[in-house]
Amino acid sequence: MPVCGNRGRHPDGKPVAHASVDAVRACCLADEVWACQWLVARFNHEDGEEYAAECGGLSWHLPDNRGHTCEHGHDHIHADVREREGWDYAADPDEAGLLAGRDVHPVAMNGGAIEINHQAMRYAASFA
Secondary structure, X not given: OOEEOOHHHOOOOOOEEOOOHHHHHHHHXXXXXXXXXOEEEEEEXXXXXXXXXXXXXXXXXXXXXXXXXXXXXXXXXXXXXXXXXXXXXXXXXXXXXXXXXXXXXXXXXXXXXXXXXXXXXXXXXXXX
């Protein structure tokens, strides 16, 4: 992990290891950085339970005001950009099917491909 020497951006004033070179670059050059608020699953080894917590990684704005990303790969693209580009996030195959039935390309919450429920797609298309 690359070490960032930009002490002015770190709360304790010490160098920090970031997850990527892009994160070091953003820490040094971006107009604004903040802690990622993406909820991720964590595991408590003492009691064996899983819980959700904020990522906390370094976040910064993407070029052309498209949205923002974090050093751990959590992206969020603004709704107006997604609409203009003809796609949207889908949390599950049912939601992906509803989007596809309205001619909107579904994308998984992690930015990858997602399975489409074809029954939900036909249902959404029936209202077109």
